[in-house]
Amino acid sequence: MSAIVDVENVTKIYEGGFEALRNTNLQIEEGEILALLGPNGAGKTTLISTICGLSSPTSGHIRVAGHDVVTDFREARKLIGLVPQEINLEPFEFVINTVRFSRGLFGKPRNDALLESILRDLSLWDKKDSRIAALSGGMKRRVLIAKALSHEPRVLFLDEPTAGVDVELRKDMWALVDRLRQDGVTIILTTHYIEEAEAIADRVGVINKGEILLVEDKTALISRMGRKEMRIELTESVSEIPESLASYDLTRVEDGSALIYSYDTRGERTGITSLLKSLQEAGIGLKDIQTHQSSLEDIFVTLVQEASA
Amino acid sequence: MNWYGIRAIFRFEMARFFRSIVQSLVSPVLSTSLYFVVFGTAIGSRIESLEGVSYGAFIVPGLIMLSVLTQSLQNASFGIYFPKFIGTIYEILSAPISSLEIVIGYVGAAATKAMIIGTIILVTSFFFVDITIQHPFWMLAFLTLTCVSFSLLGFIIGIWAKSFEQLNLVPLLVVTPLVFLGGSFYSITMLPPIWQTISLFNPVLYLVSGFRWSFFGTADVPVLASLIAITGFTALGLAIVWWIFRTGYRLKA
Numbered sequence: 001m002s003a004i005v006d007v008e009n010v011t012k013i014y015e016g017g018f019e020a021l022r023n024t025n026l027q028i029e030e031g032e033i034l035a036l037l038g039p040n041g042a043g044k045t046t047l048i049s050t051i052c053g054l055s056s057p058t059s060g061h062i063r064v065a066g067h068d069v070v071t072d073f074r075e076a077r078k079l080i081g082l083v084p085q086e087i088n089l090e091p092f093e094f095v096i097n098t099v100r101f102s103r104g105l106f107g108k109p110r111n112d113a114l115l116e117s118i119l120r121d122l123s124l125w126d127k128k129d130s131r132i133a134a135l136s137g138g139m140k141r142r143v144l145i146a147k148a149l150s151h152e153p154r155v156l157f158l159d160e161p162t163a164g165v166d167v168e169l170r171k172d173m174w175a176l177v178d179r180l181r182q183d184g185v186t187i188i189l190t191t192h193y194i195e196e197a198e199a200i201a202d203r204v205g206v207i208n209k210g211e212i213l214l215v216e217d218k219t220a221l222i223s224r225m226g227r228k229e230m231r232i233e234l235t236e237s238v239s240e241i242p243e244s245l246a247s248y249d250l251t252r253v254e255d256g257s258a259l260i261y262s263y264d265t266r267g268e269r270t271g272i273t274s275l276l277k278s279l280q281e282a283g284i285g286l287k288d289i290q291t292h293q294s295s296l297e298d299i300f301v302t303l304v305q306e307a308s309a
Numbered sequence: 310m311n312w313y314g315i316r317a318i319f320r321f322e323m324a325r326f327f328r329s330i331v332q333s334l335v336s337p338v339l340s341t342s343l344y345f346v347v348f349g350t351a352i353g354s355r356i357e358s359l360e361g362v363s364y365g366a367f368i369v370p371g372l373i374m375l376s377v378l379t380q381s382l383q384n385a386s387f388g389i390y391f392p393k394f395i396g397t398i399y400e401i402l403s404a405p406i407s408s409l410e411i412v413i414g415y416v417g418a419a420a421t422k423a424m425i426i427g428t429i430i431l432v433t434s435f436f437f438v439d440i441t442i443q444h445p446f447w448m449l450a451f452l453t454l455t456c457v458s459f460s461l462l463g464f465i466i467g468i469w470a471k472s473f474e475q476l477n478l479v480p481l482l483v484v485t486p487l488v489f490l491g492g493s494f495y496s497i498t499m500l501p502p503i504w505q506t507i508s509l510f511n512p513v514l515y516l517v518s519g520f521r522w523s524f525f526g527t528a529d530v531p532v533l534a535s536l537i538a539i540t541g542f543t544a545l546g547l548a549i550v551w552w553i554f555r556t557g558y559r560l561k562a
Contacts, residue, residue, distance in 0.1 A: 052403040053402055054399055074311070074407075084399050086396055088396030088400075092325075093324075097321070097324065100317075101317050101318075102317075102400060103313075104320075105404045106314070106404050107312075107313045
């Protein structure tokens with residue numbers, strides 16, 4: 001499969017010398033959902049803006065379906081839909097007009113049937129004759145998505161689509177992303193919410209200080225980086241970890257009612273059998289055992305900390 | 310060419326105009342009527358005819374120019390400043406539309422609005438004074454070129470402006486004085502020689518003079534000079550706009 005979006009050695013230095021992107025390379029496969037994670041100011045929005053034409057790369061090349069975004073901007077941009085982070089809408093305009101405007105702007109003839117289905121999908125159809133100013137924040141965000149979808153893009157950029165939206169809208173958004181994926185739309189979303197990336201993305205990219213630290217399949221990433229924890233509830237509290245168990249990576253919870261054992265799932269031996277045997281030998285009774293896979297969030301925090309260290 | 314894109318911008322801008330149709334039309338008609346009452350009737354009755362034209366009729370081309378210049382500037386500067394101000398400019402910058410097409414859309418809409426207002430003022434003036442237009446084709450040509458060149462200027466101001474204050478600065482401090490001193494309400498032959506010479510450096514004089522010539526066949530400066538001035542003005546505006554989009558000045562990060 002060839003990359004539909006190909007970012008090649010892109011550097012972006014803003015006026016004033018701030019280097020927002022440093023020699024960035026990123027290949028996005030057609031039809032995938034890629035989540036870009038990174039702390040504030042990491043360069044997520046700059047990367048998207050540079051692909052979409054809102055800012056020009058200082059050096060490097062970006063191609064969308066083989067079309068250079070600078071020299072062949074018409075063909076490249078036709079394929080792209082962008083949902084910005086900020087709610088940028090003209091307050092006095094009517095919903096249907098602003099969506100029609102977007103479609104026309106992207107060089108497509110009027111198609112009211114299509115716009116109706118987009119608006120219905122976003123539960124906006126009964127608001128089509130409302131002024132933007134009269135809509136709630138969540139509805140405005142839906143309008144932004146409707147505008148981005150109005151010209152049937154093959155690649156959709158969602159810049160923090162669920163920042164500050166309620167749970168219901170977030171679920172709707174995820175469902176929408178899923179439908180779009182079934183239609184073959186490639187989706188790139190930036191987010192602060194790790195659970196969002198975990199829930200909907202195929203691949204995860206981590207970006208920090210203008211550099212892409214990694215891009216990897218989500219499940220592979222979790223299993224590669226993932227450490228598991230086993231929580232062992234004890235029948236009787238212990239005041240300290242017995243000498244005989246010192247060789248295990250064990251921590252005692254505060255009141256001593258449980259021990260936490262962390263281990264690497266990739267290891268040949270997880271050490272669980274011998275630990276349990278040692279526990280028995282030490283005369284410690286077990287009440288319950290729980291295991292917990294470390295989340296993308298833990299991985300992310302680790303990565304960013306390692307990078308800044 | 311992205312015709313659908315141009316049409317989308319044009320219609321969107323015209324919709325803004327028609328949304329505030331009362332404000333857009335009533336105010337120029339009212340202010341023109343006031344000028345006619347004050348200058349044409351009250352003061353004009355004491356002024357002898359100028360170059361064989363009654364004073365009331367003489368000021369019609371100047372009045373139209375005054376409105377058309379301000380309207381072109383206001384519409385075009387606001388048209389592009391507002392999307393910048395509220396952030397909707399992102400969509401235009403990310404669309405498969407060239408800078409020329411963006412300019413055609415915005416400047417075309419602003420110029421059209423100014424043309425509509427100019428026409429309405431002309432029609433209004435028929436109720437106050439007798440006018441015959443000697444060179445209708447040239448009248449239309451001067452009107453169109455003026456609307457286009459000042460809409461271009463407005464577009465440039467809209468991109469340059471960083472605040473609503475700056476947006477109003479140029480029209481208020483530069484254009485209004487130039488229009489008033491550009492022979493809108495008088496012939497520069499009425500001025501002392503030194504002021505006549507100074508007036509020749511005022512670009513608006515050439516516009517008003519050429520426009521008035523198309524009505525009455527008399528002019529302060531040769532018609533050819535007017536034509537060259539207005540064409541040069543339009544070309545200059547186009548050149549600056551071209552530079553703005555090439556460099557992304559105040560548009561792109």
